[in-house]
């Protein structure tokens with residue numbers, strides 16, 4: 001029995017850049033679960049790896065782009081969606097996925113997020129929300145819960161956090177969901193659904209960051225963080241995203257938006273066609 | 280390359296669950312314990328052994344209990360565990 | 372002739388901004404991302420009209436940070452891409468200019484320079500961004516910057532900027548004075564087949580042998596695969612090895628990478644740099660000028676000659692890499708150099724650094740119109756004495 005454990009590779013190994021593994025993430029970090037879930041979705045859908053581009057910003061989750069066996073780009077902090085916009089419009093046949101962190105996508109990059117959602121450009125965004133800036137050592141950010149402790153909220157966070165799914169829905173995203181890293185199967189199903197749809201899709205994944213966030217908030221291990229998710233998560237599919245709270249006592253997960261409207265590229269290419277026909 | 284999809288057959292109640300062959304890539308394990316804790320069938324347990332990363336990887340306590348739900352695979356942040364379906368020996 | 376042509380061969384009466392847009396299209400630019408700002412807005416407007424006609428993409432982004440990022444994305448997707456802005460927007464683009472340098476993304480950025488700092492003088496000419504163009508992003512690097520002095524050159528040098536950017540995988544800037552951008556002149560657009568275009572080198576090896584940041588030894592430029600071509604490569608703004616793998620703790624790799632990014636421009640400087648020399652052969656005094664000021668300088672030099680002063684003009688068509696060799700040669704022969712600039716002293720410092728003991732007279736100008744030839748002439752007369 002011992003021998004067989006070594007000889008077989010992980011079923012997703014062809015989807016990973018082998019030379020880059022193992023990844024840099026801490027024990028129990030949710031980023032690996034999210035990456036796995038994304039790759040599982042890509043595998044299940046038998047997507048063409050030559051035609052899929054993964055773009056990340058800066059942060060722990062920002063390292064995800066480096067690990068996928070696809071074309072990938074690690075941009076500057078906050079600019080993944082803007083970069084992805086250029087890629088998608090220049091080569092619309094590519095599937096363009098952004099994997100990044102909450103600070104990257106919603107603090108420094110927040111403006112790009114709302115505008116990409118408004119345009120309904122066909123980019124898929126998966127956000128690892130670990131409630132803080134992991135890479136820089138755990139500072140307060142736009143998703144840090146009120147009263148939570150971080151290195152820059154030593155007296156407890158005094159800022160109200162964003163409700164990311166509400167923000168995405170209000171900005172015009174045509175697919176919006178939230179899961180925790182424990183809801184792996186639903187997360188994968190959700191990613192698959194998003195990848196098969198046209199338009200701007202957004203999935204928030206509440207992710208354990210035991211080493212940096214958990215430690216300061218009485219959850220020393222990933223297991224404790226995951227137990228918290230298990231205890232307080234409620235699935236409320238297609239409930240009002242405005243009411244989809246994330247608090248110590250309640251985390252509302254599920255799909256919130258799944259609608260259709262013309263994408264930016266559809267309208268753009270239609271316009272180009274018309275202009276060209278007129279000569 | 281076989282990539283398992285988590286699928287729940289419509290006749291799940293009637294059908295016999297498959298049997299699993301669990302593969303643990305020990306040296307990739309960072310010891311978070313998720314696979315052990317969240318396996319619905321308590322198939323896994325912490326081992327005594329210390330791997331290259333200095334943690335105790337999981338070991339199989341009772342493979343015959345495994346129903347190949349692949350939750351352990353999906354929840355492992357380090358791509359360190361996976362399960363392959365195998366013919367059930369002696370039926371279940 | 373269909374207006375859907377990318378190259379509008381023939382004679383036109385255009386502004387510098389419009390000529391620049393036409394130059395971009397003629398160069399093969401098919402992607403523009405920008406954000407409106409005076410005095411560069413007309414470039415965006417023209418591109419929004421013209422790009423759809425030639426099957427290209429125009430997008431107005433939410434800001435200049437996004438514009439520059441989108442341009443790099445489009446470039447990596449294999450399309451020639453550009454943006455156009457002015458001082459405040461140029462400041463916002465700096466971080467991603469560094470990203471384009473680090474990831475060796477060919478792209479063109481037009482900066483129609485106005486008066487700064489800050490919001491400054493939106494409608495006045497300036498040459499206050501020439502040093503920012505060189506050093507605006509953090510770290511050590513080299514870029515290419517060209518400075519047109521006529522509407523025709525706004526067209527020609529935009530093509531040149533694309534060609535250089537593709538050849539060296541480096542951001543290339545067109546630093547255009549507001550005056551040139553808004554001036555209307557005759558432009559001759561040649562037939563498409565007479566326009567020389569350069570495209571980035573493509574890998575000659577199959578994907579499994581492709582090393583994305585391994586340079587060719589002769590020009591130090593790595594061949595470039597693009598997204599969707601099956602090479603499945605990774606690019607990052609972090610210090611990386613030739614495989615594109617982040618290596619942030621290695622002093623050797625940091626040195627290797629940064630020195631190559633600089634050397635691929637420095638070593639090829641003779642091929643890149645263009646200057647224009649007028650009446651320099653026997654000159655005893657000289658003006659060094661760039662952009663629109665080279666026009667005043669030329670009149671001043673001619674007037675000086677009429678007065679019996681052996682004056683000449685060295686016009687910097689290329690600002691970066693700095694035409695050091697030409698300035699050194701000049702400094703070896705003349706008794707003095709006059710440098711007029713629409714700023715408070717930028718390129719003059721470079722000239723002084725190279726000119727050594729030769730006296731350099733600086734003529735600053737801020738916030739008003741251009742130097743009059745008489746002002747430059749006066750300086751030439753004084754330096755002659």
Ligand SMILES: Cc1ncc(C[n+]2csc(CCOP(=O)(O)OP(=O)(O)O)c2C)c(N)n1
Nearest residue numbers: 058059060061077101102103104133134135
């Ligand atoms: C312009 C800029 N400002 C600040 C930083 C420093 N920085 C790096 S990562 C990061 C925060 C990342 O947070 P998040 O996106 O939530 O990712 P996480 O590490 O939590 O996964 C910051 C502030 C930077 N790299 N660039």
Ligand code: SF4
Nearest residue numbers: 025026029060134209
């Ligand atoms: S700091 Fe947090 S987010 Fe970053 S790798 Fe560690 S656990 Fe993950």
Ligand code: SF4
Nearest residue numbers: 318345346348349351
């Ligand atoms: S496949 Fe399911 S039952 Fe089998 S070990 Fe993994 S989690 Fe447990």
Ligand code: SF4
Nearest residue numbers: 308309311312314355
């Ligand atoms: S989930 Fe993975 S890393 Fe965590 S204990 Fe199990 S095998 Fe190890």
Ligand SMILES: [Mg+2]
Nearest residue numbers: 101102130132
């Ligand atoms: Mg974070």
